[in-house]
Amino acid sequence: MASKLCDRCSPLGLSVEKFLVRDDRSSGSRHSVRSLQLANERYFLGSLEQIRETVATCQLCALVSHAVPDPPPPHTNGAVCHLIWEIDGRTSVDTEARGEKCTRRLRVCWNHPNLEQCESYLVLAAPARYDNSDVNYRGFLNNETEFLGRRLGRTENKRNFIRELVRLCERYHGYRCTRKLGIEDDFHVTLMEPYFGVIDIENDSLVPLPFKENGDQLEFESYATVSYVWGESDSRQHTTRMANIQSRRKSGGLASRIANYNLRIILRVKRKIDFLRRITDRKGTSLSCTLRLTVLLPLYGNAIFTLCAADGLDARTGLLALDEDHQPAQWIANCAGGAHLLLHRPPEVSIEASQWNERAWTFQERLLSKRCLIFTGGRVYFQCRSTGVSEDIFADRCGKGWSLDLLRSPLQMLSQLKLRAVWFYAHCVSLYTLRELYEPFDILSAFSGMCKLMEYTMHSPFIFGLPTSHFDFALLWQPIGRSSRLNKPKRSDEQKYKDMKFPSWSWCGWESDGIKYAPEMVDGCLTDIRAWLLDHTWIDWHIRDGHGTLRRVWDMSSAKEDESTSVRWKGYKVPSNETLEDDSDHEWSLVLSSPSPTDHSDAGPPPVPTPVIRMTSNTVSTPKPKHMRKGKKGKRTKPREESYSERSHWDVKNYAIHRHDNYGRLRQVGGMSASLDKPREDFTLTLPEDPYHVRKTSVSHRTGSYHEFPDQIFLQFFTWQASFHVVPITTETMDSAGHVGGCLGPGLRRCHIMDRRGDKCGSIVVNAEWLLRQQRGGKTEFEFIAISEAKAFTKEEFPDWTHYIPKERVESEWDLFFVLLVEHFPIEGFYRRVALGKVFKAAFALSDDEWKEVILG
Known part of the structure; x- marks a missing residue:
């Protein structure tokens, strides 16, 4: 019999039926306006x-x-x-889930930021006959228990x-969780490395991980990895070093260390599980660093699971979910007519609150990792x-959890x-840079495994944490709070x-409160990032390699295309062999095209006419050289000597270079910035360490030992x-939270960008201390460089439209540059x-005097 609910809780009309979703086609119940409002508001x-005043008289309170x-x-x-x-919305988006059981929950929300970690759910608990589910958990998964609350048993x-x-x-999950490895996989190389070892739990010693090749398949012993926090204590004494490696290879050599970490209970989940150990003081180079850069992805990705010890402040806390003396209470109450409700904390709320x-x-x-067992807050x-x-919620028979538990x-x-x-x-960078080192x-070392993972899809190396396949976009990061240059080690x-x-x-060059690709800044790019890269960027980026030689950041003649299945998210374009296939349905012509006078009214003399290949049909295809076209009677015409503007070699790379720049951007007037007609590779600027001349290479990607010569x-x-000029906005535009000029993080200040006449032409957010x-030095004028085209200003950036250009706000698209303020x-x-x-493009004269060679460090 349920206790009487208070006057505030009674109108909810709680019952078992409210938490179990029935098929609406078979439901014969009638709903009142009030009941529908209660269910949807x-x-x-x-x-x-x-x-808290009514906890003694109301079970729900x-x-x-x-x-x-x-x-x-x-x-x-x-x-x-x-x-x-x-509601568990799986059946709304997954057709294979139709007919499965669906449940509702009551989310408990608080309107105070200090109570965000108290977010929780009220979940219908499974019937009491399923209380002893620890021993035979899989046997208890059925239609009566799916996605309902689970009472916890003995530790x-x-x-x-x-x-x-x-x-x-x-058994039930797909390729992402269960894929098999071939011997060509990177992990095969890792297993053969002489420095790669694991802990044998049966013998408490360091051993190589046993493996064998079975045809084209790679088979190896199951092992697990561990993720935990060192802490500020003396826990670093447990690292494997040159001085203790031999003793730890002996049977029992690690027995005391494993006991200290309170791991032995969980390690027995599998009869034999192995954990990586690495030598941290190898001469010449840190083996720890080498492992981070080369084997983190296959190491964690091929483990049967990663044990995440997220309880407490460091590794000494152990795994509280396995400690009988540290079990958190489980709160269950009979709130109405047989509706036993369980208070459940969402997984990510507990995880995000941990030091780990x-x-x-x-x-x-x-x-x-393919799988993680996360121990935090006394739960698993x-x-x-x-x-x-979550351990206090029943899954379904195939191991699926409640859909909303996946969202964060x-x-x-x-x-x-x-x-x-x-x-x-972009999302990984935003999440990663919020964390502490x-x-x-x-x-970069702590992000190297992620870069390696993304390289498999992007098919391009990362340069100081930025993907070269989307390099123009990758530069558009911003700090979310205080930041300072990362100039020297802090603790080591x-x-x-x-x-x-x-x-x-790069964001890696700053110590900050976090980095983000702010939606209000890059929104125009994300609508179709490939189109933005090809139509609104122009810079031919070069970087100096370890020998001081300039090489192109990305070059389509030697690169592979990003394999993202959504075309609009792909990077720079790589013409394929298909673009050269014969297509006799179209006639082609090669003409000289010059921009109209209005295109370069302020840019001095008009540029030299540019050869542009045009089709007489709207179908996209690839032109042929004239000597390869068919004549009127279907016969190929006799080859003739080509003019200079028509001459090219019709293989993939040379054709691409003829019609595109090295980033796959079309060489045609109107589709790109006018900078395509300006020199972009005649470098003359030198640095003190290489003072006499600039050397370039045609190799666009790193080769050889770039760890030795990064x-x-x-x-x-x-x-x-x-x-x-950079001028801070006045305090009159301060918002209700006390932030000047919109919602900015601490240590940031929004400023006007003004031209030399004193008219506002742009907006920027700068570090307040800088x-x-x-201002103390009386300086207001600074140098800016244009790096790509931007779509529009937001209302926060340009609240009052001053008609700096003769257009209304809604008409002004792609009239801006993304700019970097530089020193x-x-x-x-x-x-x-x-x-x-x-900044408005019109604020730049776009003249030869402004077209500069820049070295950015």
Whole structure:
């Protein structure tokens, strides 16, 4: 018999039927307007104080009150609670899920930021006869339990539950979780490396991982990896070094170390599971660093699972879900007519609150894994690339979890990698840079496995954390708060950091509160990023390699195309062999085309006419040279000597270069910026370390040992350069939160960009401390370089439309440049990036005087 609910809770009309979704076609129930409103609008339950006043007389209030600790976080007086019905939406988007069971939950929401970690759900609990599900978990999965609350059993039986979750994934999940490896896989090379070892749990010692080749398949012993936080304690004494490697290879050599980490119970989930150990003080180069750069992806990606120890502040805390003395209470109450409700905390709420989730190294350890067992808050959460399961919620018979438990899980982002790799990249950078690094100079090492993963789809190397296949877009990052240049190591004096340098043009060159590709800044690019790259960029980016030689960042003549299945998310274009196939249905002509006088009214003399290939049909195809065309009677005409403007070699690479630039951008007037008619490769600027001349190479990708001779931090290119004033906006535009000029993070300031006449021509967000230093020196004028075309200003960037150009706001598209505010360092001989902004093209004269060669470091 349910206790009577209070006057605030009674109108919800809670019952078992409210939580179990019936087939609407067979439902004969009638709904009142009030019942429909209660089911589809947020329901005001009361303030935290009101709820706690009625816990003795109302089971629902008592249950909700347990979502907030006692005492509550500071400054939460007056916090209000709302309840929202949410539905498992799998059947709405997955046709294969039609006919499966579907459930509802009540989400408990608080209107105070200090209570965000108290978000929770009220879930219908499974009938009491399913209480002892630890021993035979898989046998208890049926239509009566799917997606309902699960009462937890004894701690000693949890390994049975974990084992069953892994088995369900291995048996029922798809290719992303269960793929087999061929001997051509990178992991085959890793297994043969002399430095690669694991812990043999049966013998407590370091051994090589046993493997064999079975035809074209690679077979190896099951092993697991561990992800945890070092902490500031003496836990680093457990690392494997040259001095202790031999003793740890002996049977029992690691027994005491494993016991200290409280791992032995979970390791018995599988009879024999192995963990990587690496030597951290190898002479010449850090083996730890080598492993990070080369084997992180196959290491974590091929483990049977990764054990994520996210409890406490460091590894000494152990796994609380396996400790009988540290079990959190499970709150269940009979709230109405047989509706036993369970208070459930969403997985990501618990995970995001952990110290483990704040560390940068754990980001790629989690995303590179096929499966993760995450221990946090005294609970166990299972997440794989197909689904996610909490230990207090029953899954279905195929191991699928409740659909909304997947929404904030980073592992689920992997489904977007093949669809739109650069979207995946931008989101990874945003999540990764929010995290902390013990040594900030590890910023690229702790992201190297992710770069390797994305290279498989993008087919292009990363340069200082930026994908070369989308390089113009990758430069459009912005800090979300305070930032400062990353110039030297903070905590380490290791040799590997001695000569390490990072560029200002990459996010890896900054220590910040986080980095993002702000939607309001890049929205015009994301509508169709390939079209933007091909139609609205122009710079021929070159970088200096480890020998000081300039090479092109990306070159279509030697590159492979991004394999994202969504065409609009692909990078620079690579013409295929199909573009050269014979097509006799079209006539082709080669003409000289000059831009109209209005195209270059301020650019001095008109450029030299450019050969443009045009079709007489609208069908997209590839032209043939005249000597290969058919005559009137269907016979091929006699080859003749070609004019200079028509001459080309009709193989793939030379044809592509004839019609495209090296980034796949069409060489035609109107489709690209007028910079295509300007010199872009006649480099003359030198640096102090290479003072006499500029050397270039035709090799566009890194070759040889780039770990021994890594790229230098310098980009060299041509673009437009001009000077503008930077003026902070006044406090009159401060918003309700106290931020000047819109919702900005701490340490940022929005500024006007003004031309030399004093008219506003752009907008930029800069570091507040940098701006203050400039103001103290009385400096307002700075140098800017244009890096690509931008679609429009937002209302925050340009609140008052001043008709700087003779168009209305809605008519002004692609009339802007993305610009970098830069500072010149004459002794070093290069510029450094300060901030990203937008400026009207018309503010630039677009003259030869503004077309400059730039070295950006």
